[in-house]
Amino acid sequence: MTVTTNGFVEGCLPEELKKVLRSVASELGDVIDDMDSIQVIPLKGAMTNEVYQINWPLNDKRDLVRKVLVRIYGEGVELFFNRDNEVQTFECISKHGQGPRLLGRFAEGRVEEFIHARTLSAADLRDPDVSALIASKLREFQNLEMPGSKNVVLWDRMRNWLKEARTLCTHKDAKEFRLDALEEEICVLEKELSRDDQAIGFCHNDLQYGNIMMDEETRLITIIDYEYSSYNPIAYDIANHFCEMTANYHTETPHILDFGAYPGLEERKRFVHNYLSSGGDQPNDAEINQLVEDAEKYTLANHLLWGLWGIISGYVNDIDFDYKEYARQRFRQYWLRKPALLGSDCICSE
DSSP states (O other): EOOOOSSSSSGOOOHHHHHHHHHHHHTTTTTOOGGGGGEEEEEOOSSSSSSEEEESSSSOHHHHEEEEEEEEEOOOOOGOOOHHHHHHHHHHHTTSSSOOEEEEEEETEEEOOOOSEEEOOOOOGGGGHHHHHHOOOOOOOOHHOOOOSSSSSSHHHHHHHHHHHHHHHHHHHHHHHHHEEEEEEEEHHHHHHHTTOOOOEEEEOOGGGGEEETTTTOEEEEEEETTEEEEEEEEHHHHHHHHTTTTTTTTTTTOOOGGGGOHHHHHHHHHHHHHHHHTTTTHHHHHHHHHHHHHHHHHHHHHHHHHHHHHHHHHOOOOOOOOHHHHHHHHHHHHHHHHHOOOOOOOOOO
16 A cells, blocks of 8 residues: 555554445445555645545556545534534535535545546636636535525524634633634624625535636536535625635645735626626626625625634644634734724624
8 A cells, every 4th residue: 555644544544444445446346455555645735634535446457546535534623513414415515416426434534536627726716717617606506405404604603613712712812812802793793794685595615726626628617625514695605715815725834824815806896797697697787896895894704703713723633734823814804804894883782
């Protein structure tokens, strides 16, 4: 077995995973005679899970291989979402033909279909043609009919994560991140941003470039990784994507965000136009401007939520990523942008 990662102790796959891989191979019409023939390749860029490409030979000459993807769940992720619900979402999206198939499960992770497409890069998000494809696919994704409640999850999720952060934080960190003030801030945002006429859809909620794949030949876009997916305002999901344009997770300092790279007004309008027009109708300027404005305000909710994620992850996850510095940047941006987007006089009223 060729192993190019230290993720599996001493180059050994867990026995349960070996059993699952043999079962998956059998269901695909393959036979794994020798576990030493398996090749394990780490895939970089994940910030919560460890992800590996696993290959095994399809014939004696070993010039053809089967590829699958193995996802090892990260430490502490149960604080962010319910894993059983996430797997149910994964299977439902797969049935809609929107993502990879679930091939097998084991205690520490799962085996997924390997998507024969490339993961996008940070630069791809700024390519107007690729961005238009993402906008269209995002609208298609948000229109999926998913089982369960259609209620907005954002505000309860934010409050739950704040509770977890308070439980985990030292007094010093709680003071630095102003955790005592955040309950009121969440209240402010919910009051100011919630409208009866806002569109609600099944949102991905983590539309960073690493969760978007593209087939180079067909130009088809596939959105992957649904841990945080839920019903939310579509403007929140679009805002999340805009915020992710400030990140490049494949540098020496992946936790550092470049808010100077946040898309300008015309770029945001172009994305929203492509998003709205992908349904077949031509949106008017008022519709475009309204969604752009709504998305801009929802960047504040994104900064608070992912700031809390950074705090919690810093305590429970050992992945080589400076989560607390990431959190500092998100909170700093929240306090910087709030006066311009909501006004400095917003208060929480019962």
